[in-house]
Structure formats: C-alpha cells, structure tokens
Amino acid sequence: MRDFSQDHDWLSINTATVRKQSGQETPLGRIIDQCAARGIRAISPWRDQVAAAGLGRVARQLKAHGIGLSGYCRGGFFPAADAAGLKAALDDNRRAIDEAKTLEAPCLVLVVGALPGALDGKPAYKDLSRARGEVRDGIAASLAYAREVGMPLAIEPLHPMQAADRACVNTLEQALDLCDELDPQGPDNGSGAQPAALGVALDIYHVWWDPKLEQQIARAGRRRLLAYHVCDWLAPTRDLLSDRGMMGDGVVELKKIRGWVEAAGFAGFSEVEIFSQLDWWQRPGDEVLDTCIARHRSVV
Amino acid sequence: MRDFSQDHDWLSINTATVRKQSGQETPLGRIIDQCAARGIRAISPWRDQVAAAGLGRVARQLKAHGIGLSGYCRGGFFPAADAAGLKAALDDNRRAIDEAKTLEAPCLVLVVGALPGALDGKPAYKDLSRARGEVRDGIAASLAYAREVGMPLAIEPLHPMQAADRACVNTLEQALDLCDELDPQGPDNGSGAQPAALGVALDIYHVWWDPKLEQQIARAGRRRLLAYHVCDWLAPTRDLLSDRGMMGDGVVELKKIRGWVEAAGFAGFSEVEIFSQLDWWQRPGDEVLDTCIARHRSVV
Numbered sequence: 001m002r003d004f005s006q007d008h009d010w011l012s013i014n015t016a017t018v019r020k021q022s023g024q025e026t027p028l029g030r031i032i033d034q035c036a037a038r039g040i041r042a043i044s045p046w047r048d049q050v051a052a053a054g055l056g057r058v059a060r061q062l063k064a065h066g067i068g069l070s071g072y073c074r075g076g077f078f079p080a081a082d083a084a085g086l087k088a089a090l091d092d093n094r095r096a097i098d099e100a101k102t103l104e105a106p107c108l109v110l111v112v113g114a115l116p117g118a119l120d121g122k123p124a125y126k127d128l129s130r131a132r133g134e135v136r137d138g139i140a141a142s143l144a145y146a147r148e149v150g151m152p153l154a155i156e157p158l159h160p161m162q163a164a165d166r167a168c169v170n171t172l173e174q175a176l177d178l179c180d181e182l183d184p185q186g187p188d189n190g191s192g193a194q195p196a197a198l199g200v201a202l203d204i205y206h207v208w209w210d211p212k213l214e215q216q217i218a219r220a221g222r223r224r225l226l227a228y229h230v231c232d233w234l235a236p237t238r239d240l241l242s243d244r245g246m247m248g249d250g251v252v253e254l255k256k257i258r259g260w261v262e263a264a265g266f267a268g269f270s271e272v273e274i275f276s277q278l279d280w281w282q283r284p285g286d287e288v289l290d291t292c293i294a295r296h297r298s299v300v
Numbered sequence: 301m302r303d304f305s306q307d308h309d310w311l312s313i314n315t316a317t318v319r320k321q322s323g324q325e326t327p328l329g330r331i332i333d334q335c336a337a338r339g340i341r342a343i344s345p346w347r348d349q350v351a352a353a354g355l356g357r358v359a360r361q362l363k364a365h366g367i368g369l370s371g372y373c374r375g376g377f378f379p380a381a382d383a384a385g386l387k388a389a390l391d392d393n394r395r396a397i398d399e400a401k402t403l404e405a406p407c408l409v410l411v412v413g414a415l416p417g418a419l420d421g422k423p424a425y426k427d428l429s430r431a432r433g434e435v436r437d438g439i440a441a442s443l444a445y446a447r448e449v450g451m452p453l454a455i456e457p458l459h460p461m462q463a464a465d466r467a468c469v470n471t472l473e474q475a476l477d478l479c480d481e482l483d484p485q486g487p488d489n490g491s492g493a494q495p496a497a498l499g500v501a502l503d504i505y506h507v508w509w510d511p512k513l514e515q516q517i518a519r520a521g522r523r524r525l526l527a528y529h530v531c532d533w534l535a536p537t538r539d540l541l542s543d544r545g546m547m548g549d550g551v552v553e554l555k556k557i558r559g560w561v562e563a564a565g566f567a568g569f570s571e572v573e574i575f576s577q578l579d580w581w582q583r584p585g586d587e588v589l590d591t592c593i594a595r596h597r598s599v600v
Binding site for chain 1: 419423426427432459460461463464465470471474508510533535536537540552553
C-alpha cells in the first residue's frame with residue numbers, strides 16, 4: 001500500500017467540501033487558488049461551479065497551477081416522468097461529457113438518479129425496476145458518445161438511504177453488473193493499463209457497510225476502479241445527506257478499505273468529499289483544507 | 301396472493317407503532333385492549349413493555365382476547381467490548397427466548413447489534429468484520445438453546461444506515477448466508493411446513509431498495525421467512541431512525557413485495573411497525589390503529 005504519511009501527492013479535493021462555508025458560496029476560482037497554495041495536485045469540481053466560473057477560464061486556471069482532475073461531478077439523473085424528460089437527460093449528459101473532456105477529467109462521475117420527482121417529494125412513479133431500467137438505457141446511450149470522445153463514465157453506487165431520490169444503483173455489485181452488461185469487454189480485454197469505458201466511482205461513505213465490499217472491489221479490478229472518494233461515517237449520523245464526517249472522526253476502516261482498493265490495482269487519488277452542513281461547512285475553507293491534508297497523511 | 305381488502309385477519313401490530321403517543325408511554329395492557337376492540341388478531345410486543353406489564357399477566361391477557369404474537373421484539377445485540385459483555389448478551393438472549401416461549405411467539409426477532417458502544421456515540425472498536433464474527437458466534441450459541449426449547453430465531457437485516465450502531469447484518473442475502481451456515485439443513489430438509497430453527501424477519505423498510513430482493517426472497521422460501529413487517533419509505537426521509545411512513549404514504553411497492561413473499565410460500569401476518577416521532581407518534585393511538593386497518597386493506 002502506498003505511504004501517504006510523508007506528502008499529500010495523492011490527495012484530491014472534491015470542491016463540495018469547501019464551497020458552502022457558513023452559507024456563502026465560495027467561487028471555484030478561489031477554491032482552486034486555496035488548493036494551489038497548499039500544493040494539492042487534483043480537484044473534482046461540480047458542473048454548476050464550472051458554469052458559474054466559465055469553462056474555459058477554469059481550464060486555463062487549472063493548467064496554470066498544474067492542477068488536474070480526479071473526476072468531474074456529475075452526470076446521471078437518467079430516469080424521468082416522460083419521453084421528453086428522458087431525452088433532456090441524455091442531452092445534458094452529452095454536455096457533461098464534453099465539459100469533462102475540455103477539463104481533461106479522467107472520468108465523468110454518474111449519480112444515476114432514481115424515482116423522478118422524489119427529490120422534490122413528488123415521485124412521478126414508484127416502480128423502482130422501471131427506474132433501474134431507465135438508468136441502464138440512459139447509461140448505454142451516453143456510453144456510445146463517451147466512447148467516441150474517449151471519456152470514461154464512472155457509476156457511483158449511492159447509499160441505500162438515497163435509493164428513492166438520488167440513485168437507484170446502491171451497491172458495488174449492482175454497479176459492476178451494469179458495467180459487465182453494457183461494457184462486456186471490461187476488465188479482461190487485454191488492454192492492461194487502460195481504464196474501462198465504463199467503471200465505478202467508489203465512495204466509502206456509500207459502501208463501507210457492504211458485506212461484499214472486499215469481494216466486489218477485487219472483482220472491479222484496476223480498469224473499473226475509476227475514482228476513490230473518502231470521508232467518514234459518524235455515529236450517530238444526524239442527517240441523511242449532509243452529516244458526513246472528516247476522515248478519522250467516524251467508524252470507517254479507511255486504511256483497510258484503501259488496502260483492498262490498492263490490492264485491486266488502483267493507484268489514483270484519494271478524493272475527499274464531505275457534505276457537512278452541521279460542522280465542516282461552518283468552518284473557514286482554509287481550516288478545512290489544512291485538516292484534509294493532515295488526515296490524508298495520518299488516517300487515510 | 302391473499303385478498304386483504306375484505307378483512308384484517310392477517311394484520312398484526314408491532315406495539316412500537318402506538319406506544320409513545322405524544323411523548324407518553326402507553327401501557328402494553330391498554331394497547332392490547334385497543335387491538336382487541338378492533339378485532340386485530342396479532343401483535344408483536346417489545347421486551348421492556350412486557351417486563352413493565354408483567355410477563356404472566358400479558359400472557360393471560362392475550363389468551364383472554366384470543367390474540368397471538370407475530371413475533372417477539374427482540375433479542376440480539378451480540379457484539380461487545382469484552383468477554384464479560386459477550387457473555388451478558390448471551391444470557392440476555394436466553395431470557396428473551398424463554399419469554400418468547402411463555403408468550404407462544406412464532407419467533408424471536410434478532411436485531412443483531414453492531415459496533416459496541418456506537419449507539420451512545422462511543423464505539424469500542426471499528427472492526428466491522430469482528431462485529432460480524434461476534435454476531436455469528438452469538439447466534440450460534442443462542443441457537444443451540446433455541447432449538448432445545450423450540451423457539452425459531454429470526455434475523456432481521458437492518459437498513460445499511462444502521463450498520464454502525466444497531467445491526468451489522470444489512471441485506472437479506474447476508475442474513476440467509478448466516479442461516480445457511482448455522483442451520484444448514486435449512487429449507488430443504490424435507491420437513492415441509494415446519495419453520496426453520498433459524499430464519500429471517502423481513503421488514504420492507506430495511507430491504508425495499510435491494511436490487512437482489514426478489515431473488516433472495518425466493519431463496520429464503522417459506523421455512524426461512526418467519527416474519528414480514530410493513531410500513532413505508534418517505535421521500536424525503538427526515539430522520540435515520542424514526543421517520544417511517546404509514547403504508548401508502550411513501551414509495552415502497554408494497555403489493556409487489558408481498559407478492560414475492562407469498563410466492564415464496566409465506567402465509568403469515570403483515571406486521572405494521574412504524575417509528576414516527578414526527579407524525580404518527582403525535583396522534584392518538586386509536587387513530588393510528590384505525591389507519592393501519594384501512595391501509596392494510598387498501599395498499600398492503
């Protein structure tokens with residue numbers, strides 16, 4: 001396993017971690033500067049932040065600082081109430097793929113969506129297998145274009161507590177079944193170091209509890225493991241969405257899981273993604289970033 | 301599939317649903333009377349309620365009303381910080397088995413426990429596989445006594461959002477793997493109608509999201525399916541523990557799942573178990589019970 005204790009070369013910051021400090025939106029340009037000042041080599045920005053800052057400007061700023069992406073957040077949300085909605089989702093994912101390409105992201109992360117409308121408390125239907133079918137079809141359609149331009153798609157299995165409203169892909173096994181169905185040449189096509197066209201973004205917050213985690217990480221292998229996200233699970237957890245912990249403050253066995261991921265061949269960034277309305281979003285971004293670096297070296 | 305629309309013969313009330321109305325503890329004797337007045341034929345009471353009312357008295361009251369149990373809540377919580385804690389848990393489970401026997405319960409439901417101390421925000425350790433090993437050993441030890449007295453044990457897989465503090469068995473597949481390991485003669489020993497010594501309590505709140513649910517219900521079969529619990533998953537869900545919905549108010553496909561359960565041979569009660577600090581626990585118990593009956597007939 002790689003030694004993270006001496007530097008933070010493999011630390012990436014998901015910009016959701018430091019964007020909403022004390023209820024104020026921190027502009028992406030400022031976050032990039034904060035990261036550059038600390039020698040952080042990678043980030044994972046969100047589409048709305050990039051749009052607000054200007055795609056070309058963000059690309060130039062990153063290049064000037066020598067900062068790369070560990071992923072681009074995010075495509076997905078495929079299920080819809082009707083045909084027009086399904087088409088709009090595909091169009092939007094195509095734009096997301098183009099943006100990811102401009103930013104030279106290693107992958108576009110997919111939060112696949114679930115029951116349409118559920119996020120607003122008004123699900124258009126309850127048929128979970130229909131939603132899962134629409135996800136499969138949406139990924140298949142997007143994958144054709146993603147292959148054309150050479151942008152790997154990374155399915156992020158989300159915690160089962162978000163199955164109704166955010167993503168109906170909820171285990172690593174389910175995500176890998178989708179990968180094998182839609183990208184069957186997958187891990188064993190002999191191309192070795194190349195990432196698969198379709199793989200997974202593994203966020204420990206969503207999968208740490210899974211009794212099949214070690215087995216499925218091994219199954220994924222290096223070609224399917226496109227991104228690795230860390231934070232921690234707090235006990236107790238006070239909110240279903242935004243009470244994630246800083247690494248080391250919760251119950252997740254971070255080093256054990258990174259050991260499994262690296263044994264499977266993953267050698268990329270550990271991306272910190274912390275939604276924390278109750279704690280870390282109330283602190284100055286500089287303090288949060290300094291803490292990320294310290295914890296990356298000590299407990300990740 | 302059985303027709304529930306004309307009566308509520310197969311409705312059972314988990315007494316947690318109507319015990320904490322408006323912050324006041326409703327005595328178990330009163331809950332039993334409320335159920336009897338409505339022709340409800342089964343309940344599932346909690347050990348602390350039974351202890352407060354007196355075990356013998358509860359048994360007599362149930363018999364007088366012709367009310368049976370659909371399960372007894374609950375044994376489990378096997379993992380512990382040290383050997384003394386592990387032994388205390390086994391002793392307590394033995395007492396729970398004896399009480400279940402006195403009340404002529406069809407099974408003792410097991411909420412198996414997780415990281416010891418996590419429920420109080422102070423986990424004694426973080427090693428989830430150690431906790432899972434202690435659960436397996438605890439069930440094995442309890443099963444020996446349960447077999448002796450003839451009390452089936454029902455492992456309840458809990459939602460992954462409760463993996464740290466309440467139960468580290470989080471999918472039906474995982475629960476059935478445990479059943480097959482510890483009770484290997486399981487579903488196919490030719491004894492037909494007899495329930496297995498070790499099976500599962502299937503609560504749709506915990507498992508509705510699982511992409512392997514239909515498959516694993518079929519695997520369980522009638523001998524492993526010892527109890528079936530219903531409520532609903534609200535979108536949005538505001539609390540990780542006590543924001544369960546009344547059947548019909550959420551996104552769970554209740555009839556579809558009951559169809560799977562009955563296709564596997566289950567022919568027992570639909571037990572309503574709703575933890576709802578924010579809504580149903582704020583209403584009069586009589587209103588809650590009347591609503592349970594109406595929803596049982598219309599949407600379960």
